[in-house]
Amino acid sequence: MSELFYIATFVAVAATMLALTRLHPVHALLYLVVSFLAVAMIFLSLGAPFVAVLEIIIYAGAIIVLFIFVVMMLNLGKDTALQEKRWLQPRVWLIPSLLTLLLLVEMVLLLLRGSKAPMLVSVVAPRNVSLSLYGEYIIAVELAGFLLMAGVVGAAHIGKHTKKNLHRYLQEEEDIKQK
Template sequence: MELTFYIAAAVAVLATLMVITRYNMIHALLYLVVSFLAIAIVFFTLGAPFMAALEVIVYAGAIVVLIIFVIMMLNLTYEDVQKEKEWLKPSVWVGPAILSLVLLAELTYIMVAADAPPAAAVVAVDARLVGMALFGPYVLAVQLCGILLMAGIVGAYHLGRQKKKVVHRFLQERSAAA
């Protein structure tokens, strides 16, 4: 089971790196699905089968479909893809990479310095208790997450729509001048 955990964790990290470095949005989305599935396996090996199922259903299912709809709404052009390629230059990602390495070093230190918990301390999480916690004391946080996701979708739609309005207005002015 421990080997499965490490293999799934490595797959999740590699797939996430592929998500970040792909130029094609659909390819990045497929790697994102692989990353979510690997994280679900990590949850399962840690004794949380309910969280693994939620990872597959909510993230690998619903969120990916939502991202596909956002990609279709934005209708990215060739110029947008070229701008995204400029963002992947080393001068742009060196700072975040250094901060990520610092976090990785801290995580490695914590894992090496801390003693492993005894096997008896690991217990499976009951789905009923998770549901009671989410819709009990944390119901406000769940609702705020939903509102935040909806605000992101509305913002992406608004930005994509504004670009179409500007292009449409330009074409109207051009035809009126001719």
């Protein structure tokens, strides 16, 4: 299992790095799919098959499709890539990257001081997950339902593309301003 883990880790980190440095949005999204699939592989090697399948279905399926629809609707293509090239100068990304790299080094040093006992991977079956989910976490499931409901209503309301409706007084002001 550990070879699977290390290969999947390498693929995940490399694909994420590539996804976040691409200039064309569609290329970035395709690398992001690879990254999600690799993380699903990591979940599988950790003995969590249910979560691995959900990662593929929801992250690599639904969320990426949403992103691709938005990129298509906004027609982001070569112009965006050129614009990104102008925005991504070394003086823009160098200092934030160095600072976050320092934080990462600290975090890794802290984590490597922990115990070296190898992990005994045992598969936690979907049955146990669902028993826990609908047993002790039932309140949290209902709250997640509220959150999703609010998300759907909010997205439908915000995404509605209506013409700008001005009150008639404001309209007169606008006319005066234009004159």
